Amino acid sequence: MFKTTLGAFALAGAALCSAPAAAHVTLETQQAAPNSTYRATFRVPHGCDGAPTIRFTVRLPEGVTIAQPMPKAGWTLRTVARGEAGSGHGATAPLSEIIWEGGRLESAHYDEFVIRMRLPNTPGELLYIPVVQDCPEGKQAAWTEIPEAGRRITDYRMPAPAVRLLPRN
Numbered sequence: 001m002f003k004t005t006l007g008a009f010a011l012a013g014a015a016l017c018s019a020p021a022a023a024h025v026t027l028e029t030q031q032a033a034p035n036s037t038y039r040a041t042f043r044v045p046h047g048c049d050g051a052p053t054i055r056f057t058v059r060l061p062e063g064v065t066i067a068q069p070m071p072k073a074g075w076t077l078r079t080v081a082r083g084e085a086g087s088g089h090g091a092t093a094p095l096s097e098i099i100w101e102g103g104r105l106e107s108a109h110y111d112e113f114v115i116r117m118r119l120p121n122t123p124g125e126l127l128y129i130p131v132v133q134d135c136p137e138g139k140q141a142a143w144t145e146i147p148e149a150g151r152r153i154t155d156y157r158m159p160a161p162a163v164r165l166l167p168r169n
Contacts, residue, residue: 063120
């Protein structure tokens with residue numbers, strides 16, 4: 001039994017050493033249907049090298065046609081339009097950025113930022129959604145790296161969160 005337990009601990013330790021660091025911004029749900037409404041919940045596990053997060057910016061990729069951020073108590077919400085609004089009742093311009101600022105997420109705490117968005121109609125695509133955490137004194141954690149063809153996300157230190165658009169059946 002001792003050998004079995006020791007072997008299990010060794011195997012678990014090896015798996016932990018080879019896994020990518022889990023201390024980066026990720027999406028709670030990492031798969032969705034193309035051309036669907038998606039609730040993007042960005043999980044923020046820490047600040048910038050011990051400093052609190054005071055601004056959180058999501059850079060929406062091309063193809064996201066509708067985005068509605070969820071307000072957060074204690075934070076100011078600001079959006080940046082990608083272009084002009086379309087026509088029709090309630091038409092708004094697509095957004096390029098969503099920014100929460102003025103709040104304070106201490107580095108020792110965890111929080112989530114939520115956006116409801118319409119995903120592109122590109123089945124099988126891995127859609128990267130870059131985010132940037134700004135902290136006092138110019139510190140920043142920019143989770144914006146998008147893997148080049150033939151490379152894996154684990155090859156990068158600051159990967160952008162991503163959602164896989166499922167293939168059509």
